[in-house]
Amino acid sequence: MLTALLVIPVIGVLIVSLLPSNLQSDRLRQITLFISIAPFLWTIYLFFQFDLDTGGFQFSEFIPWLEPIGLNYHLSIDGISLPLVSLNSFLSAIAIYSTSLKIERQRLYYVLILLVNFGVAGALMAQNLLLFFLFYEVELIPFYLLISIWGGEKRGYAATKFILYTAVSGLLIIAAFLGLAFLNKSGNFEYETITTAGLSLKTQLILLTLILVGFGMKTPLVPLHTWQPDAYVEASPPVAILLGGVLAKLGTYGIIRFGLQLFPETWNLTAPGLAIIGVISVIYGALTAIAQTDIKRMVAYSSIGHMGYILVASAAGTSLSVLGAVAQMISHGLILALLFQLIGTVEEKVGTRDRDVLNGLMNPIRGLPLTSGLLIAAGMASAGIPGLVGFVAEYIVFQGSFSRFPIETILCIIASGLTAVYFVILLNRTCFGKLDNSLAYYPQVLWSERLPALILTLIIFAFGIQPNWLVHWIEPTTNQVVSMLTPKWQDSYYSAIASSENPQQKPVGWVKRSETQQLSH
Numbered sequence: 001m002l003t004a005l006l007v008i009p010v011i012g013v014l015i016v017s018l019l020p021s022n023l024q025s026d027r028l029r030q031i032t033l034f035i036s037i038a039p040f041l042w043t044i045y046l047f048f049q050f051d052l053d054t055g056g057f058q059f060s061e062f063i064p065w066l067e068p069i070g071l072n073y074h075l076s077i078d079g080i081s082l083p084l085v086s087l088n089s090f091l092s093a094i095a096i097y098s099t100s101l102k103i104e105r106q107r108l109y110y111v112l113i114l115l116v117n118f119g120v121a122g123a124l125m126a127q128n129l130l131l132f133f134l135f136y137e138v139e140l141i142p143f144y145l146l147i148s149i150w151g152g153e154k155r156g157y158a159a160t161k162f163i164l165y166t167a168v169s170g171l172l173i174i175a176a177f178l179g180l181a182f183l184n185k186s187g188n189f190e191y192e193t194i195t196t197a198g199l200s201l202k203t204q205l206i207l208l209t210l211i212l213v214g215f216g217m218k219t220p221l222v223p224l225h226t227w228q229p230d231a232y233v234e235a236s237p238p239v240a241i242l243l244g245g246v247l248a249k250l251g252t253y254g255i256i257r258f259g260l261q262l263f264p265e266t267w268n269l270t271a272p273g274l275a276i277i278g279v280i281s282v283i284y285g286a287l288t289a290i291a292q293t294d295i296k297r298m299v300a301y302s303s304i305g306h307m308g309y310i311l312v313a314s315a316a317g318t319s320l321s322v323l324g325a326v327a328q329m330i331s332h333g334l335i336l337a338l339l340f341q342l343i344g345t346v347e348e349k350v351g352t353r354d355r356d357v358l359n360g361l362m363n364p365i366r367g368l369p370l371t372s373g374l375l376i377a378a379g380m381a382s383a384g385i386p387g388l389v390g391f392v393a394e395y396i397v398f399q400g401s402f403s404r405f406p407i408e409t410i411l412c413i414i415a416s417g418l419t420a421v422y423f424v425i426l427l428n429r430t431c432f433g434k435l436d437n438s439l440a441y442y443p444q445v446l447w448s449e450r451l452p453a454l455i456l457t458l459i460i461f462a463f464g465i466q467p468n469w470l471v472h473w474i475e476p477t478t479n480q481v482v483s484m485l486t487p488k489w490q491d492s493y494y495s496a497i498a499s500s501e502n503p504q505q506k507p508v509g510w511v512k513r514s515e516t517q518q519l520s521h
Contacts, residue, residue, distance in 0.1 A: 001046065001049075002061055005042060005089070006118055006121060006122055008038050008042070009036075009039065009114040009115070009118040012032065012035035012119060013118075015035065017107065026101055028106055029096065029097075029099065032096050033093060033096050033097055036113070037093050040089035041094055043086035046086075047082065050082060050473065052472065055480030056480065057078045058077060059075075059076060059372065061074070062074045062075075070189040072131065073128070074126070075122075075127060079324050079326075079473050079475070079476055079477030080257070080477050081125060081253070083326070083329075083470070083474060085254060087333050088120045088121055091241055091246055091333060092179070094238075094241060097240050098237060098238045098341055098344065101149065102177065108149075109146070112146050113142075113146070113238075116142045116146075116242055118135075118138065119135050119138030119142070120247070121135075122134075122135030124250075126192045127190065130189045132177075133170065136170060137170050140163060140166050140170070142423050143239075143247065145159075145165075147162060147231060148234065149237050150239065151239075152233065154234050161227040161231070162231045166227075169214045169215070169217040169218050171214075172210045173210070173211060177189065179181065179203075179207050180262070183203060184196075184198075195262075197261050201497035202250070204265065204266040208259060208262070208263045209378035211263075215250075215252075215259070216251065216255070218247070218250055218254065219255070219310075220248070221307060221311060222277065222280050222285075222304065225304050228248075229301060233297045233300055236344070237344025238344070241337045241340045244300075245337045248303070250428060252325070252329055255310075261484065262482045264485045267317060272405075274311055275315040275316070275401075275408045277311060278308040278312035279411045282415040285301050285306070285417050286415045286418035288371055289301040289302045289422045291420075294355070295354075295358070295426055296347075296353050298422060299336070299339045299340065302419065305419065306382070308412070309325075309393075312405065312412055313325035313328065313401050316401040316404040317404070318401070318403060319479050321396075321397060321400030321404075322400070322402050323474055323475055324395075326478060327393040327397075329392040330393070330463075331393035331394075331460075334389060335389070335460060337456055338381075339375075341456065342371055342378060345371050345453070346358070346368065346371060349371075349445060355430060359430060359432070359434065359435065360433045361430055362432055363435050370450060372431040374450075375430070376427055377429050377461075378460075381464070383419045383423050384420075385501045388460055389460045389464045389467070389470070392463065398411075398412065465519075
């Protein structure tokens with residue numbers, strides 16, 4: 001059932017490569033879009049087959065491969081990886097549909113996007129550390145080519161910077177994986193058999209640091225972020241959707257999966273530092289976004305801030321905060337995809353991304369009224385306005401993190417107010433005001449061009465109004481993950497709760513699985 005998510009993109013690569021060279025551009029895009037939608041529909045089927053009564057891995061597939069080196073074909077998913085796999089397939093289809101028919105070397109472009117889909121899905125489902133690393137590296141070259149061939153004026157610089165950072169990220173991660181396997185009693189790379197319980201505290205800290213820095217580059221987090229604004233800005237809008245909505249999630253996924261889950265004893269020692277780094281990322285991203293005049297670069301810096309929320313929530317290590325971290329991954333991917341899609345439309349129709357030049361796009365006659373309205377909705381979602389998925393994710397993050405990091409959480413809440421500031425500046429400059437009569441004769445936005453943004457907006461509203469459609473798939477797994485943590489900082493808190501008259505107030509992560517189910521219901 002999981003191999004299908006990998007086979008379909010590979011078959012798609014072969015089909016697209018073998019299609020006649022004289023095939024029309026619109027027909028080639030239709031065929032590729034049909035192929036890319038198939039994995040997404042398959043993930044929907046997996047949601048209906050997913051057992052919510054267990055938080056562990058499901059749909060496991062295991063085939064021995066290169067046993068002498070410990071590499072096996074082992075796939076599985078849980079409540080953390082399944083929503084991310086679905087997000088990957090969905091945004092891949094959005095990116096393909098949003099691609100202009102006038103793009104050069106169209107066949108190669110679609111092949112590279114399908115390879116990205118393949119690599120990200122494989123990494124999210126891999127249960128063998130070496131297999132994860134192989135999939136983790138598969139998407140490196142496709143993204144490099146997508147930026148360097150179809151990017152902006154400085155695409156060569158941005159692509160080179162991207163590949164250098166991600167290559168170093170991969171080296172740090174494989175070094176940590178090799179250390180885990182060689183120092184572990186099991187002596188193999190199977191995730192389910194890897195344990196750090198027998199390792200010394202110093203060894204655990206070294207390995208955990210390698211993992212955090214490696215995945216921190218991919219996320220990215222301050223100060224490992226400098227490749228991100230250049231890559232996001234120089235990439236075409238569809239590729240930027242994949243960079244921010246899909247690729248960055250491999251970093252945060254790795255922090256939770258291979259950091260928090262594999263190092264439950266050591267996580268407590270690094271958590272305060274991680275929370276501080278998260279807060280710095282949040283504040284830095286917000287303040288830097290305010291200073292930008294390029295609206296695409298503004299959104300790129302805002303992404304750094306929203307990634308910081310995920311790190312703070314992961315560091316807190318409570319049942320609610322980890323749930324919020326995963327929800328924030330999905331929320332951020334959807335909102336960022338909508339923002340980049342709309343900015344691409346504005347740039348194509350108006351010819352600029354300069355905030356100081358754009359104005360009056362809300363004009364119902366000669367402007368871009370519907371695009372502007374959707375941009376306002378996207379800005380509100382990113383700023384955490386109630387009724388939209390951004391509010392749901394951020395509220396869970398803040399609620400879950402406050403018990404452990406009250407000061408850091410308050411700073412994050414303040415920074416979320418700064419998010420509203422730069423989006424108000426963006427929307428006030430671009431959507432409102434008077435149009436320049438000598439320049440404002442913009443081409444009409446066709447309904448086919450509006451469709452991706454409309455679908456994304458609908459999903460953002462749906463999850464904001466009914467968040468249980470999102471979080472109830474994640475909660476069983478995050479509860480199980482947190483139940484493995486025994487941080488010393490909670491000892492006194494838990495003792496006080498346990499001796500209180502109301503046992504229902506016990507933190508979910510500290511109770512038995514049966515009690516967790518009752519409390520969550």
